[in-house]
Amino acid sequence: MIHETVVTTVTPDGTPHIAPMGVRHEGDTFVLMPFLPSATYDNVVLTGCAVVNFTTDVRVFAGCVTGRRAWPTVPVHKVPCVRLDDTLAHAELRLVSINGDPQRPALVMQCIALCTDAPFTGFNRAQAAVIEGAVLVSRLAMLPHEKIESEIAYLSIAIGKTAGPREQQAWQWLMEAVNVFYARSAAAARVSTEEAL
Numbered sequence: 448m449i450h451e452t453v454v455t456t457v458t459p460d461g462t463p464h465i466a467p468m469g470v471r472h473e474g475d476t477f478v479l480m481p482f483l484p485s486a487t488y489d490n491v492v493l494t495g496c497a498v499v500n501f502t503t504d505v506r507v508f509a510g511c512v513t514g515r516r517a518w519p520t521v522p523v524h525k526v527p528c529v530r531l532d533d534t535l536a537h538a539e540l541r542l543v544s545i546n547g548d549p550q551r552p553a554l555v556m557q558c559i560a561l562c563t564d565a566p567f568t569g570f571n572r573a574q575a576a577v578i579e580g581a582v583l584v585s586r587l588a589m590l591p592h593e594k595i596e597s598e599i600a601y602l603s604i605a606i607g608k609t610a611g612p613r614e615q616q617a618w619q620w621l622m623e624a625v626n627v628f629y630a631r632s633a634a635a636a637r638v639s640t641e642e643a644l
């Protein structure tokens with residue numbers, strides 16, 4: 448099973464880095480699989496630690512994939528790292544080994560502390576839709592336009608019916624990114640047509 452989480456790491460000089468990441472975990476073992484090049488990978492290798500944040504604040508997922516990475520963090524206690532200030536729970540991890548796939552290595556990490564920071568208040572369809580939308584936005588250059596459009600149309604139903612202010616904000620950021628991407632693609636296509644004439 449893969450959980451969609453937010454991974455926080457720090458550079459050797461202590462600067463926080465925040466990235467949404469799918470994480471597998473069983474017992475005390477967590478596995479992170481960053482595609483290289485990756486700041487998360489570099490930070491884990493250089494500092495030997497990371498924190499996995501279990502959060503329902505989907506603005507962080509949508510924000511990170513649209514260039515908004517400055518979310519408040521606070522230090523954790525068992526490893527020299529930070530967690531999101533606003534998270535339901537977090538796991539403090541220490542690096543055990545790296546299974547070195549050249550494109551997507553697996554960082555095998557041991558959980559040193561698993562902490563609850565706030566109560567879980569139930570499932571929300573708009574939050575799930577924002578996560579799916581954030582994955583689509585991170586793959587705009589790889590997926591056909593029609594697929595993006597049809598998936599957005601379906602996900603918009605859950606947003607319209609069940610979103611609160613955070614989910615609406617997150618969805619707006621995602622839709623802006625989609626519009627900018629296709630406007631730029633259309634402009635680039637016009638330029639190359641004009642050059643060919």
Ligand SMILES: Cc1cc2nc3c(=O)[nH]c(=O)nc-3n(C[C@H](O)[C@H](O)[C@H](O)COP(=O)(O)O)c2cc1C
Binds near residue numbers: 451481483487582
């Ligand atoms: C829900 C979700 C899950 C993601 N899971 C992964 C993942 O498992 N591995 C990965 O490399 N990127 C994943 N991404 C994309 C990263 O968040 C993004 O590429 C990020 O910048 C990672 O690179 P970095 O370590 O250099 O920050 C995911 C994005 C979203 C929205």
